[in-house]
Amino acid sequence: MALVGNTFFWTFFFMIGFVASLEIVEDLGPELVQRWLHRRISAAAAVVIYVLAVIMFVRMLRLFGTTFTWTANAIRNGALIYVSKRLQDRRAFAWLLVGFFVSLWPFWQWNYWAMAWQVLILVLLLPINWYQDWIKANWLRHGLVLSVISLVYWLFDMYAFHYPLGETLAVWVCFVVVIVLAHMYDYLLVYRQQKTSTLEYDNQHDALTGVHSLSKFTSDFGRYHQLSLDGNMPAVHLVMLDIDHFKRINDTYGHLAGNDVLKAFASDLETYLDQSAFPCTLYRTGGEEFSLLIAGGATDQQVRAIVDGYVAHLRQLTIATAGVKLHLTVSAGITKVMAGDKRNDITIARADANLYAAKRGGRDQVVAGN
Structure with a gap:
């Protein structure tokens, strides 16, 4: 023994x-x-x-x-x-x-x-x-x-x-x-x-669409923001996007159709961004609101070209759901992390203001400004 x-x-x-x-x-x-x-x-x-x-x-x-x-x-x-x-x-x-x-x-x-x-x-x-x-x-x-x-x-x-x-x-x-x-x-x-x-x-991922979540956005943007302010990272742009008249889709065709729209939109946008020459990360930060971080030192003009290109591309997308075929448009606001942005919410608030300027201007458009 x-x-x-x-x-x-x-x-x-x-x-x-x-x-x-x-x-x-x-x-x-x-x-x-x-x-x-x-x-x-x-x-x-x-x-x-x-x-x-x-x-x-x-x-x-x-x-x-x-x-x-x-x-x-x-x-x-x-x-x-x-x-x-x-x-x-x-x-x-x-x-x-x-x-x-x-x-x-x-x-x-x-x-x-x-x-x-x-x-x-x-x-x-x-x-x-x-x-x-x-x-x-x-x-x-x-x-x-x-x-x-x-x-x-x-x-x-x-x-x-x-x-x-x-x-x-x-x-x-x-x-x-x-x-x-x-x-x-x-x-x-x-x-x-x-x-x-x-x-x-x-x-780190949104359960419905599969893109990155709000908590992941908060973490990534905080890190990118600080690196950019410290001069350890090239220009970082924040883009906020909102699907136009999404509430109307939910009210008319139901929430399941709304979910189909969100999934199709997120998948299409990610596929589009994969072709970009700059690192682009997509997040779902609200119901029909998405945020995009573009790093790698892209200029204001290059970021604007990426977003304008997608807004034009989206007009051609057809989503079949609830027995109908839907066409989407999106409004977008763009800003860049600035030296004076001591807090994350300063940059976010500026991008959000640009987004709502696009919506007030008639939707299906992009507003950029620092």
Whole structure:
């Protein structure tokens, strides 16, 4: 029991830390290598380097007599089996297996049978790596594969290190429990990451139209505004657009038709802006009101040309909804971040005033002014 408990304890905490640290290596490894060594490597290469470093560190602990062979083998086996169903790059995984084999020198005092069996069990990991998505798609299948490959590895260790059969099987059961828990923890991390990404996306995008949200506009405009005032960013223009007579569409054809109009307008405007030579970001900042940030140092005349071009383009757009075909027009107000705009709302108020000047002037037009 002491052997099983000791192996379970150290392997469990190693695997949990290993799973979590691999997330960090994948995310930050290439960036740190680029920053410190001025070399570009892939996330897969960073993982291979990290795993081999961990395995070599465990080997050193074993050589120094600070770690039992049971624990060292459990850690090595756990790392290899877990990575075989994590690393997507097949070539990188093959290099990992080669590096692992070389790290075992001097190969059990040149026991050729042990060397041959070691090569065989490493090769067995290749199809597991190739078909990892299929394996992980079903929990029963996943658990069965983990159990079988773990048993093969521990039977090899029993042969190579002369372990008793009973103790080997007991440690194998313990090991399977740990490796399953490690994969469950991996699923939890992935699920949490997906939820975080979903929440972040929902916070930054309008649910109806898919363009950026009001909160994202507030964040981006505040940052652009400050950079522009500090002289660290070329000219930034703010454009506010309002669909003309949108309330009439809602009242006549219903809110579902109004939603179709908003979605079609936003999609069409984003497609149009993709062709611009300057960075343009679209936000929905009200019911039928949208805002546009144009950065990259565009001049007043270039921004005016972009907006005038879209106003003319929109007149040709036909939106089919509620059994009718609708044509839209839009009014727009343009301004630029000025040196005297100490607060965000000063710039916004000026663009808003220009927008309402366009609406009072008869709509379907653009008013610009600083």
